[in-house]
Amino acid sequence: MSYEYQFIGLCCVEGTGPKACPCSAAREKKRCFAAGIKYTFETMAEQDKIQKLLSEVGSDKEESMMEMMLLLNRALEERDEYTRGHSERVSQLAVLIGERLGFDAKRLEKLARGALLHDIGKIGIPDNILNKPGNFDPDERARMNKHPEKGHFLALNSHLLWDLIPMIRNHHENFDGTGYPDQLKGEEIPLEVRIVTLADFFDALATRRPYKEAFPKAKCLEMIDEMKGKKFDPQVVAAFHAIVDAFYEKTIRTFNENPPHADR
Ligand SMILES: [Fe+2]
Numbered sequence: 590m591s592y593e594y595q596f597i598g599l600c601c602v603e604g605t606g607p608k609a610c611p612c613s614a615a616r617e618k619k620r621c622f623a624a625g626i627k628y629t630f631e632t633m634a635e636q637d638k639i640q641k642l643l644s645e646v647g648s649d650k651e652e653s654m655m656e657m658m659l660l661l662n663r664a665l666e667e668r669d670e671y672t673r674g675h676s677e678r679v680s681q682l683a684v685l686i687g688e689r690l691g692f693d694a695k696r697l698e699k700l701a702r703g704a705l706l707h708d709i710g711k712i713g714i715p716d717n718i719l720n721k722p723g724n725f726d727p728d729e730r731a732r733m734n735k736h737p738e739k740g741h742f743l744a745l746n747s748h749l750l751w752d753l754i755p756m757i758r759n760h761h762e763n764f765d766g767t768g769y770p771d772q773l774k775g776e777e778i779p780l781e782v783r784i785v786t787l788a789d790f791f792d793a794l795a796t797r798r799p800y801k802e803a804f805p806k807a808k809c810l811e812m813i814d815e816m817k818g819k820k821f822d823p824q825v826v827a828a829f830h831a832i833v834d835a836f837y838e839k840t841i842r843t844f845n846e847n848p849p850h851a852d853r
């Protein structure tokens with residue numbers, strides 16, 4: 590059994606019964622899952638070995654899940670050379686901001702996964718819109734702006750993605766309530782989502798896109814400061830300022846100096 594990606598126990602549904610479990614439900618020959626769990630743990634004598642087993646199974650599972658999410662994201666980004674690596678950089682930057690804001694390891698791990706898959710709904714956007722070099726016409730803009738909702742509906746198909754839905758659905762909300770799709774405002778927007786919004790915006794500004802060149806770092810910071818309290822949560826902007834220089838040098842500058850080429 591797992592809860593929020595944490596492996597919390599084994600459920601033994603075989604072996605429940607009068608001999609396996611002393612509880613009244615089992616004595617009455619009713620199926621008793623709780624008794625099964627208790628029995629499994631009580632009859633395996635070496636508890637430390639059990640704990641080791643559980644943590645190994647749990648971490649294998651988390652690693653596999655992260656690999657699956659990376660694969661899903663890379664499949665999306667293969668369609669567009671300009672945005673290749675975008676979501677992985679957004680994820681890295683979001684984690685740095687989350688760390689600065691004091692998130693614990695579990696919350697950071699969820700933030701990393703949500704940021705990685707924030708644009709997964711773009712899978713449902715046609716190539717001619719996704720890769721359009723110029724500005725969108727109103728109809729194209731409306732279709733593009735549907736990607737958070739498309740992502741939400743995709744995520745509903747797997748319980749492994751349910752806790753990421755706010756980051757997928759609401760990463761284009763604005764702090765002042767003028768964003769989309771739900772016009773959430775201020776703290777109605779979960780903090781994780783406010784972080785992804787800023788990390789997403791910064792990466793889009795600081796790297797080359799089909800419709801624009803990369804903006805210099807100073808210009809990006811100026812634009813973000815101008816939108817503090819409007820598009821962005823001021824506390825997230827403050828945390829971002831504390832970590833952005835090192836991130837930019839290590840990640841954005843390297844990417845911009847070695848951009849991917851359309852060589853396929
Ligand atoms: Fe997006």
Ligand SMILES: [Fe+2]
Pocket residue numbers: 675707708789
């Ligand atoms: Fe994005």
